[in-house]
Amino acid sequence: MKKQVTLQDVAQHAQVGTSTVSKVLNGYPDVAESTRERVLASVRELEFRPNRAARSFRTGKTQTVSVFMPMIGTEFYDRLITAIDDALASHDYDAALFPLLNEKRLERYRSAEALPYQADALILASLNPDWLFADARLPAPLPAVLVDAYHAEYDTVTFDNARGAALATSHLLEVNAPTFAVMVERFQEGTFSSGVFIERHKGFQHAVESHDPRVHAEVLEVPFDPTGGAEALAQVLARFEPPLNVFASCDLLAKGVVDEARRQGLQIGLDVRVVGVDDQPWAEDLGLSTIRQPIEQMGSHAAELVLARLAKPGAAPRHIELEPTLVVRGSSEGGGQPHPIRPTQIN
Amino acid sequence: MKKQVTLQDVAQHAQVGTSTVSKVLNGYPDVAESTRERVLASVRELEFRPNRAARSFRTGKTQTVSVFMPMIGTEFYDRLITAIDDALASHDYDAALFPLLNEKRLERYRSAEALPYQADALILASLNPDWLFADARLPAPLPAVLVDAYHAEYDTVTFDNARGAALATSHLLEVNAPTFAVMVERFQEGTFSSGVFIERHKGFQHAVESHDPRVHAEVLEVPFDPTGGAEALAQVLARFEPPLNVFASCDLLAKGVVDEARRQGLQIGLDVRVVGVDDQPWAEDLGLSTIRQPIEQMGSHAAELVLARLAKPGAAPRHIELEPTLVVRGSSEGGGQPHPIRPTQIN
DNA sequence: CGATTTCGCGAAAACGATTTCGGACCGTAG
DNA sequence: CTACGGTCCGAAATCGTTTTCGCGAAATCG
Numbered sequence: 001m002k003k004q005v006t007l008q009d010v011a012q013h014a015q016v017g018t019s020t021v022s023k024v025l026n027g028y029p030d031v032a033e034s035t036r037e038r039v040l041a042s043v044r045e046l047e048f049r050p051n052r053a054a055r056s057f058r059t060g061k062t063q064t065v066s067v068f069m070p071m072i073g074t075e076f077y078d079r080l081i082t083a084i085d086d087a088l089a090s091h092d093y094d095a096a097l098f099p100l101l102n103e104k105r106l107e108r109y110r111s112a113e114a115l116p117y118q119a120d121a122l123i124l125a126s127l128n129p130d131w132l133f134a135d136a137r138l139p140a141p142l143p144a145v146l147v148d149a150y151h152a153e154y155d156t157v158t159f160d161n162a163r164g165a166a167l168a169t170s171h172l173l174e175v176n177a178p179t180f181a182v183m184v185e186r187f188q189e190g191t192f193s194s195g196v197f198i199e200r201h202k203g204f205q206h207a208v209e210s211h212d213p214r215v216h217a218e219v220l221e222v223p224f225d226p227t228g229g230a231e232a233l234a235q236v237l238a239r240f241e242p243p244l245n246v247f248a249s250c251d252l253l254a255k256g257v258v259d260e261a262r263r264q265g266l267q268i269g270l271d272v273r274v275v276g277v278d279d280q281p282w283a284e285d286l287g288l289s290t291i292r293q294p295i296e297q298m299g300s301h302a303a304e305l306v307l308a309r310l311a312k313p314g315a316a317p318r319h320i321e322l323e324p325t326l327v328v329r330g331s332s333e334g335g336g337q338p339h340p341i342r343p344t345q346i347n
Numbered sequence: 348m349k350k351q352v353t354l355q356d357v358a359q360h361a362q363v364g365t366s367t368v369s370k371v372l373n374g375y376p377d378v379a380e381s382t383r384e385r386v387l388a389s390v391r392e393l394e395f396r397p398n399r400a401a402r403s404f405r406t407g408k409t410q411t412v413s414v415f416m417p418m419i420g421t422e423f424y425d426r427l428i429t430a431i432d433d434a435l436a437s438h439d440y441d442a443a444l445f446p447l448l449n450e451k452r453l454e455r456y457r458s459a460e461a462l463p464y465q466a467d468a469l470i471l472a473s474l475n476p477d478w479l480f481a482d483a484r485l486p487a488p489l490p491a492v493l494v495d496a497y498h499a500e501y502d503t504v505t506f507d508n509a510r511g512a513a514l515a516t517s518h519l520l521e522v523n524a525p526t527f528a529v530m531v532e533r534f535q536e537g538t539f540s541s542g543v544f545i546e547r548h549k550g551f552q553h554a555v556e557s558h559d560p561r562v563h564a565e566v567l568e569v570p571f572d573p574t575g576g577a578e579a580l581a582q583v584l585a586r587f588e589p590p591l592n593v594f595a596s597c598d599l600l601a602k603g604v605v606d607e608a609r610r611q612g613l614q615i616g617l618d619v620r621v622v623g624v625d626d627q628p629w630a631e632d633l634g635l636s637t638i639r640q641p642i643e644q645m646g647s648h649a650a651e652l653v654l655a656r657l658a659k660p661g662a663a664p665r666h667i668e669l670e671p672t673l674v675v676r677g678s679s680e681g682g683g684q685p686h687p688i689r690p691t692q693i694n
Numbered sequence: 695c696g697a698t699t700t701c702g703c704g705a706a707a708a709c710g711a712t713t714t715c716g717g718a719c720c721g722t723a724g
Numbered sequence: 725c726t727a728c729g730g731t732c733c734g735a736a737a738t739c740g741t742t743t744t745c746g747c748g749a750a751a752t753c754g
């Protein structure tokens with residue numbers, strides 16, 4: 001437990017005052033080049049590390065943004081968080097992650113003294129304060145930005161999920177065939193989630209309704225897991241003959257559908273036309289048509305909004321809505337690329 | 348931006364000195380009951396929230412433990428983190444989570460001033476400092492506890508993966524049949540992972556070798572995903588006739604194997620005997636035999652070790668190794684329960 | 695050359711909590 | 725009545741950093 005090196009120590013070593021050292025460290029202009037170097041040399045030599053607690057104490061800022069999100073680990077959140085994290089880091093902010101693993105944890109986080117509120121601002125990903133907090137008020141008086149969720153009173157970044165789904169569905173309906181939507185089970189919604197899948201559902205419905213009503217359309221609900229997609233298709237194929245159209249409400253489910261179709265020896269893009277949502281990095285390899293969701297942009301916009309709000313706390317809420325793009329690949333236009341064979345090594 | 352309520356304000360409101368308020372808040376004994384109540388009333392009335400930065404600044408403690416882990420989102424880490432978080436919370440500590448999403452992030456975390464080191468201690472889950480940090484030294488001089496990884500110089504909590512795998516394999520080998528291990532692809536190992544799958548591989552090998560050598564044994568490597576398990580079994584079934592024994596290196600893969608077997612109309616537990624590792628909550632529903640890994644215990648032990656080290660920084664490293672238990676269910680003893688049919692709602 | 699501005703620097707005052715230590719007060723024992 | 729011990733409380737020091745403000749020296753100007 002050796003004592004920590006303080007500004008004092010550095011100042012003494014460099015033969016200057018503590019304020020000068022502080023100025024050097026914070027890039028103030030009124031320091032002569034020669035002294036700046038001398039100070040930096042001392043900093044290095046003594047391995048000085050500024051005491052963050054003291055700094056935040058003094059400034060009242062933590063240079064940290066807390067990010068709430070539902071159970072994470074999905075590619076969506078991995079990419080979103082990475083984007084947010086990168087954007088914040090380039091402005092000298094840190095992102096502190098708070099996945100809401102379970103109700104108990106959430107409960108702790110409803111207290112104003114909980115760790116997450118020890119930050120300069122909050123980002124809520126796929127979460128709505130109205131659902132999360134009893135009185136619809138954040139426990140602490142921090143500025144907040146919502147990503148993948150809308151709220152009139154906060155800055156938000158959203159993606160037009162309904163329009164994306166409609167885009168995909170209309171594209172599928174260009175071929176006249178029984179058309180199915182594979183959705184995530186409803187119980188996945190609730191406290192922990194925003195309504196993205198509900199929106200996608202609506203978009204599907206809407207596209208179907210504004211189309212030739214004689215086509216058969218149906219919605220299936222499955223667990224959030226590629227297996228879900230596979231089972232859904234298997235079930236459909238037991239009742240219907242190809243060709244079929246399938247709108248999968250996310251690429252993960254779409255992958256399951258593709259897998260199952262392949263397993264049954266069907267031609268992707270001909271017998272079974274599939275469109276997903278997300279445009280995950282692997283969707284291209286799979287030849288999967290999909291609705292591109294600009295996740296990285298959502299993340300960087302969120303960071304931008306946070307920074308802007310920190311700079312101007314009083315400004316009116318801003319809302320950024322990102323538009324979906326339909327990316328047509330083999331899975332919906334015939335001649336889908338073959339599924340790459342996974343090499344398996346035998347002992 | 349209303350000014351924050353300070354100890355001073357409370358003291359004034361309650362007609363006492365600041366030190367008295369502080370004592371009340373920190374549970375010191377030398378405060379009369381009547382004043383204690385008066386102070387608490389003022390605290391509530393003014394909605395006083397202690398300034399954490401000021402507190403950590405003064406005490407030098409943050410009451411926070413940073414937890415590093417690989418990309419998360421798997422059930423293993425969800426459960427582990429939950430357990431750690433709960434245990435710490437009950438001792439007035441917070442857990443701050445740092446999933447190592449990508450190299451860039453890790454790189455930032457190699458700097459001693461990075462956010463994770465703004466804590467009283469570190470927990471590394473499935474991570475080894477020797478692999479993670481260039482000079483095999485933590486960037487900051489914090490006590491650290493390793494979970495699911497071993498290191499002589501740190502407190503560790505481990506699980507005997509090799510023995511678990513051997514247990515499972517020996518159990519499978521009670522029935523004389525071609526025996527397969529489904530492992531996670533090697534590229535999953537590396538900076539971000541500990542060697543658990545390597546250990547399980549070794550355990551399998553060892554069990555096979557100390558058994559009748561005439562039985563056919565083989566190792567398959569697949570992606571970490573239920574689909575991987577399914578594909579592995581499909582591949583094996585193209586070359587071998589049932590009955591088969593399959594050791595899946597985790598329940599997730601085992602689920603894939605079970606799914607595929609069902610799909611092919613085979614009897615789980617008779618035609619295909621499967622044992623997984625983890626004993627995830629859903630393994631029971633699946634009738635999956637498995638090696639139980641006491642994840643919650645690992646978490647609480649980790650928290651315990653952290654707390655102990657914080658109390659006695661100088662003590663010698665302690666190592667806790669948890670033993671695997673074989674849980675035999677239908678998937679390895681015949682008469683496996685039927686897979687529950689997933690209800691799918693039609694529009 | 696004197697007057698004024700600019701530059702470089704340091705002394706000192708915060709920031710909000712914890713903790714030490716002595717003092718006031720009260721009750722009880724000698 | 726005096727001494728003493730215990731209980732309860734508050735004044736003040738302290739933690740490491742940022743930031744303001746003023747001072748002296750140097751540079752620039754008229």
